Amino acid sequence: MQKQKKVPQRKCIACQERDAKKGLIRIVKTKEGQIFLDPTGKANGRGAYICKDVECLKKAIKSKALNRAFKMEVPSDVYDNLLKELESYED
Template identity: 45%
Template structure:
């Protein structure tokens, strides 16, 4: 009988739903204290996962969930950069 591979699940900080890791976008706070989008999902640092849609991003920002997850302040410039990065 073939071995079934386990699909890693992560929680979206916007909608609070568990989804496969591949469907979510990772936002990471690097050791240099910069916050950026991690398309590979392998950068070192504190990460948070979010659905790649504007609705979840708005929920995460409004509820300060992104700040809590990454343990840092989120500037308005960074929010705009995240919105642009999510659209790609």
């Protein structure tokens, strides 16, 4: 009998729903303070997960969820870039 592999679960920082790691998109903050979407899920740095949904990202912006996840003030232009990146993934 084959043992079933565990599917890694992550929680969306905006809506707090759990999902398989592959079903969410990772946002990374590097040591240099750069913040960007990480579609591979393997980039070095502190990661926070969010649903692949623009509404969830907007909710995270409104509730300052990224500020809490990365323990820093996230500039608004970073949020704008994340929104643009996420919209390009949805197409």
